[in-house]
Amino acid sequence: MTRQTVLVTGGSGFLAGHCILALLKAGYDVRTTLRSPAREAGLRATLAATGAELDGRLQVAIADLTADAGWDAAVAGCSHVLHVASPLLTAAPPDEDELIRPAREGTLRVLRAAHRAGIKRVVLTSSFAAIGYGRPLDRPYDERDWTDPAAPGLAAYPKSKTLAEKAAWDFVDGEGQGLELAVVNPVGIFGPLLGPDLSASIVLIRTMLEGKLRAVPQLMFGVVDVRDVAELHLRAMTDPAAAGERFLATAGDFMTMRAIAEALKAGLGQRADRVSTVVLPNWLVRLVARFSATARQAATPELGRKKTATGAKAIAMLGWQPRPAAEALVATGESLFRLGLVSPPRP
Numbered sequence: 001m002t003r004q005t006v007l008v009t010g011g012s013g014f015l016a017g018h019c020i021l022a023l024l025k026a027g028y029d030v031r032t033t034l035r036s037p038a039r040e041a042g043l044r045a046t047l048a049a050t051g052a053e054l055d056g057r058l059q060v061a062i063a064d065l066t067a068d069a070g071w072d073a074a075v076a077g078c079s080h081v082l083h084v085a086s087p088l089l090t091a092a093p094p095d096e097d098e099l100i101r102p103a104r105e106g107t108l109r110v111l112r113a114a115h116r117a118g119i120k121r122v123v124l125t126s127s128f129a130a131i132g133y134g135r136p137l138d139r140p141y142d143e144r145d146w147t148d149p150a151a152p153g154l155a156a157y158p159k160s161k162t163l164a165e166k167a168a169w170d171f172v173d174g175e176g177q178g179l180e181l182a183v184v185n186p187v188g189i190f191g192p193l194l195g196p197d198l199s200a201s202i203v204l205i206r207t208m209l210e211g212k213l214r215a216v217p218q219l220m221f222g223v224v225d226v227r228d229v230a231e232l233h234l235r236a237m238t239d240p241a242a243a244g245e246r247f248l249a250t251a252g253d254f255m256t257m258r259a260i261a262e263a264l265k266a267g268l269g270q271r272a273d274r275v276s277t278v279v280l281p282n283w284l285v286r287l288v289a290r291f292s293a294t295a296r297q298a299a300t301p302e303l304g305r306k307k308t309a310t311g312a313k314a315i316a317m318l319g320w321q322p323r324p325a326a327e328a329l330v331a332t333g334e335s336l337f338r339l340g341l342v343s344p345p346r347p
């Protein structure tokens, strides 16, 4: 029997790498897009180092979210598409369109190409950032909720993810009718890295393990393991009930940064000696933000705000079983040490 081929956009990314591995393991062939052919050898080496059998099963296509070229060829012959690629920057860009344009227009490029090719279903990687920003709630956020893209002070990244996801739903309700869409909205993605490219969530853990975050602001994050997010993409791709649905992916309740620091210390022992559990008062963060770009990243309307979200829908509808948040955080740390991206503290 010939295997189905699934397109995964942005194969060089943290989550996309794990999606590729999960698809190969589940018996699919995979095509993935890269922006540059120069990255193909590195991607193959990274995936092969996990023991994955790639021979004849992984193809690479070249396409950029900011241009039309390559997308029709990338989707040709595929049964499904996982559209995972989207720009994440560790620092706010001077022009928010640097994030918004590739996110929204890139999503439409992928969906249009998928529709033209008669693809059955696209799974879009959106984010909790499209659900839980700009509208404080006194209950856990769930799939009914949307970030207000016009909320004052909203950062470029949540705006980009909200506008991209909205554009995707509008597309399948309009000119893209017939194409099935399912959306996964992960909270902060942690877990084992496959290679040296660090996504924004991982940079935070590296900074903490290196002792460069001397004290933690009062911000709350959702945590989910990258392996579980990849697994949820496969369920959203194949389960008939998932078409037309959003799935919030979180391992459990949101954690304060202090709880994240404590989980790293409990799981990594001495290797997390440089992690600080000192909590910064909000007034100090706001004061320092006047002079420091780093502090400005924390001094958002989210500072000091209590929030949480629920992944109950994915658990009940798709039988998804995420591992505990602490396991995801510790696995991030373990992989940073194993890959030599953080040196252990001197005894």
Ligand code: NAP
Pocket: 009, 010, 011, 012, 013, 014, 015, 016, 034, 035, 036, 063, 064, 065, 066, 084, 085, 086, 087, 088, 102, 125, 126, 127, 128, 129, 161, 185, 186, 187, 188, 189, 190, 197, 198, 199, 200, 201
């Ligand atoms: P990542 O490692 O930074 O991967 C992002 C991917 O997008 C990379 O492959 C990157 O390619 C690609 N990309 C960026 N701009 C592009 C463009 N103009 N054209 C083509 N490809 C482009 O991030 P990740 O954590 O795996 O994120 C994957 C998805 O999950 C994204 O949609 C993100 O919004 C979503 N998400 C992430 C988190 C999180 O905590 N990390 C949480 C919720 C949702 P290059 O390697 O060439 O730059």
